[in-house]
């Protein structure tokens with residue numbers, strides 16, 4: 385550990401939040417990352433030291449470091465805002481910014497708090513790295529979003545995107561046609577809680593089987609690292625002529641992802657209240673409306689549900705029966721959240737409720753329908769079947785296809 389002290393830069397970010405410590409905790413671990421590809425600016429950056437004195441950085445390296453410090457500060461502010469709304473998921477690791485470079489490696493001294501507290505937090509931290517395209521090795525995984533394009537380029541690409549289709553309309557129509565909750569059938573190869581769900585995974589074939597089997601809409605996993613999904617899958621399903629509207633099942637943390645999803649043919653996106661502060665949800669719901677995307681806002685407990693109900697303009701809310709921090713499944717969560725005053729508000733506003741996760745039998749469907757959902761999101765129980773279309777009739781206990 386002694387040797388690590390010599391890696392410390394004399395300059396650190398000026399603390400701007402009263403609750404934040406003015407210096408880093410003692411390092412417990414050394415993290416090696418591939419050096420990020422900051423361009424070397426010839427501008428001057430001002431960085432303040434712990435004692436408040438300012439220093440001017442002229443080299444590209446120091447500017448890059450100053451930028452990273454600022455980026456880290458923004459992340460910490462996001463964590464504080466989220467925590468004040470009862471959000472347990474921290475947007476970024478609470479470690480200090482990188483402190484030194486040696487050769488092609490960037491050294492970062494880590495605090496004990498740098499370990500994600502649960503799988504959802506790990507996914508979010510990974511997504512933050514992916515989306516901001518900081519090339520980095522996380523464990524043995526070296527990922528970079530292949531197609532990070534500036535927003536101006538994405539906006540241009542929107543002109544050629546296939547038109548957005550009516551996701552809620554499709555769910556309502558299915559519900560009216562069958563008298564059962566409209567099905568959002570999930571195209572998912574793997575998940576953190578269940579591992580590989582289907583070895584022989586052909587997304588287009590599965591999507592077509594779901595459509596034929598009576599699904600109203602599809603949910604397509606696009607996260608690569610934890611779900612073995614991709615935007616190529618989403619695009620391929622859309623291009624294959626599947627008519628069911630498509631939900632891009634992604635961990636959205638940045639509005640850029642909404643534009644990206646739309647250019648790839650998504651009709652709807654998932655916004656997770658356990659991850660996104662209120663202001664982000666409000667802002668993203670507005671962008672979704674501008675893009676013609678439907679926002680499915682997902683909650684898991686009363687606090688999240690009340691936060692979402694306080695936001696105007698939300699038309700589709702999912703109750704996830706799976707606790708994404710512990711993987712625990714309990715379909716009575718749907719019933720619990722829809723009882724009493726909250727259920728009344730939902731009915732008055734005509735919001736469509738979606739029961740998500742852990743639905744395997746006709747009894748499960750009847751239970752959540754009785755609780756008040758007009759739609760369900762189902763993955764495991766149907767994607768694992770050799771014929772996923774047949775999986776749908778098994779799930780409902782009858783054939784719900786159009787015939």
Ligand SMILES: O=C(O)c1ccccc1NCC(=O)[C@H](O)[C@H](O)COP(=O)(O)O
Pocket residue numbers: 503504570572575576577578704706708711740741742743761762763764765
């Ligand atoms: O399913 C997981 O392991 C998981 C872990 C962390 C974040 C999200 C996760 N799942 C997303 C979902 O909730 C499901 O894919 C979806 O609701 C379908 O659930 P199921 O029918 O139980 O496959």
